[in-house]
Amino acid sequence: MSLLDACGAGSSSPATAGGGTTAVLNMPFLEDMQVPDPDIMYEGEGVQVMHAVYDGLAQYKPGTNEPVPLLAESWEISTDQLTYTFKLRPNVKFHDGTIADAASWVAGFKRRAAINQGPAYMVAGIKEAVAKDPTTLVVHLKTPNNAFLHYLACPWHPFAVSPTAVRKHAVGGDLAQKWLQTHDAGTGAYTIKEFVPGNYYLLEKFPGYWGGDVAYDQIRITITPSVSTQELQLQQGQFDVITKGLPIPDVLKYQKNPDYEVPVTLGGTGNAIWINPNKPMFADRKLRQALVQAIDRTPVVQTSYGGLVPVQKGFWIDKLFPPNLDPISDTFDTAPLQALVAKLPDKNVDLAWGADGGAPVQQMAELVQTQLAAVGLNVTVRQLPTAQVFDLANQPQAKRPDLFIDWLGGDALHLDTVLRIMLRxxxxxxxxxxxxxxxxxxxxxxAILQPTTDKMNAMYVEATKFVMDQAIFVPLCSQPFPIIARNYLTGIVQDSDLPEVIYADKIGRKLS
Structure with missing residues (x-):
């Protein structure tokens, strides 16, 4: 055991945090993140940085799918669901010292729409945003949208972005996109001090943070692609917390070790086997349906997650849709698929798994490979780095896998964001x-036009029947998000939708 491990910490431990030294929270990322531009960043890896540096109007109440105020103190919705009036927190400062008033939100909505990257759909339905006064923001929608508050609460929601910083650092009408590749213009508890792609990101606490002082002076995020290296550095005290990618057997061991806290939270995403209907083998809907029927989901889920989560009972994740409205069966039958496979001239299948899912998803892929081999398919398994996953939609079909195992979920805890971003x-x-x-x-x-939850859900039941009939994917389970933290960390609150994100401003440390 190292000296750092023996005293229970790394650079941010009770042993080194006092006496005027800088308290640093150290944590790893498996991969480099996209640029930290709040209107471009649209991956899982990197959301931790965005939420430490930027704030939105709303967020989810921890553990629920209920939007609650953040930079908005409250809101009112008109009876026709076309007008949202937000009362903003007064005197919230951007990191450049300017005030995050209603006019800044108007400019921010326009910036996200103009950049028109992945998260731009969240503001596409805005007809007009008006700053009625510095603390009153009025948003008029083109059509009713019962998912709009969920857009504002989700991890990739519109963020408060300083229009002063955007104007100051814009080059050739780029809305400061180049500058925001390594800087920030937010209101969050931390600001970007150093951003070195492929190496590390250093965040420094913002003394003017509206939420008050925070326990850690800095957060250092180091790109560490090897999970085993992450674990070794955690044990040696070089990291204080690991938030994703750990093999489940290791998680179970840490749960028995008093030196660590291991919260396990279910979010708004799950795992699924996606089927590519544009590849020759799976263009046949009957074969897709037979594949869905042939997968024995129980051993895939129980083996990969070590009993941390059960097999999914509903077609969608529980936080997204009531499971009593979309039940699915646990029974399976390989005979229909085996009969169809016997007639196939080409039995080769390219099965990929998303690297961001870590060891559990890799194991899922290998277990599915074994099950499909038993019916006569020759399945090759390969890993897809996150950047390649996000570029699949731009690639020719020949470069896309036949099957893909990774997440099932949307941007928000509302079914619209699953359908709209993954199936539209x-x-x-x-x-x-x-x-x-x-x-x-x-x-x-x-569905998003419906004025009541019952009417909305009735539309989603019809959509679910359609997706089931097309055999687009095999739902597996809600994804557990275990976090491994040294036991001197306190106040760990995980995002309800994406629990790998911990609220940086809430994290504290035990002093001894």
Whole structure:
């Protein structure tokens, strides 16, 4: 055991945090993140940085799918659901010292729409945003949208972005995109001090933070692609917390070790086997349906997650949709698929798994490979780095896998964001296989117009029946998000939608 490990900490431990030294929270990322531009960043890796540096109008109440105020103190919705009036917290400062008033939000909505990257759909339905006064923001929608508050609460929500910083650092009308590749213009508890792609990101606490002082002076995030290296550095005291990617057997061991806290939270995402209907083998809907029927989900889930989570009972994740409205069966039958496979001239299958899912998803892929081999398919398994996953929609079909195992979920705890970003015709970057179903597009567009939850859910039941009939994916389970933290950390609050994100301003440390 190292000296740092013996005293229970690393650079941010009670042994080194006092006496005027800088308290640093150290944590790893498995991969480099996209640029930290709040209107471009649209991956899982990196959301931790965005939420330490930027704030939104709302967020989810921890553990629920209920939007609650953040930079908005409250809101009112008109009876026709077309007008949202937000009362803003007064005197919230951007990191450049200017005030985050209603006018800054108007400019921020326009910036996200103009940049028009992945998260731009969240503001596409805004007809007009008006600063009625410095603390009153009025948003008029083009059409009713019962998902709009969820857009504002989700991890990739519109963020408060300093229009002063955007104007100051804009080059050739780029809305400061180049500058925001290594800087920030937020209101969060931390500001970007150093951003070195491929190496590390250093965040420094913002003394003017509206939420008050925070326990850690800095957060250092080091790019560490090897999970085993992450664990070794955690044990040696070089990291204080690991938030994703750990093998489940290791998680179970840490749960028995008093030196660590191991919260396990279910978020708004799960795991699924996605089927590419544009590849020759799976263009046959009957074969897709037979594949869905042939997968024995129970050993895939229980083995990969070590009993941390059960097999999914509903077609969608529980936080997204009531499971009693979309039940699925645990029974399976390989005979129909085996009969169809016997007639196939080519039995080769390219199965990929997303690197961001870590060891559990890799194991899922290998278990599915074994099950499909038993019915006569020759399945090759490969890993897809996150950057390649997000580029699949731009690649020719020949470069896309036949099957893909990774997440099932949306941007928010509302079913619209699953359908709209993963299944809508022409959606990028997450409609990975270029699904094109006009009937489904129509159903999702009608669902968000509904004035009551019951009417909305009735539309989603119809959409669910359609997706099931098309055999687009095999739902597996809600994804557990275990976090491994040294036991001197306190106040760990995980995002309800994406629990790998911990609220940086809430984290404290035990002093001894």
């Amino acid at each position: 015709t022409g959606a990028k970057p997450l409609n990975l296989f270029s699904f094109t179903y006009p009937e489904l597009d129509k159903l999702m567009d009608e």
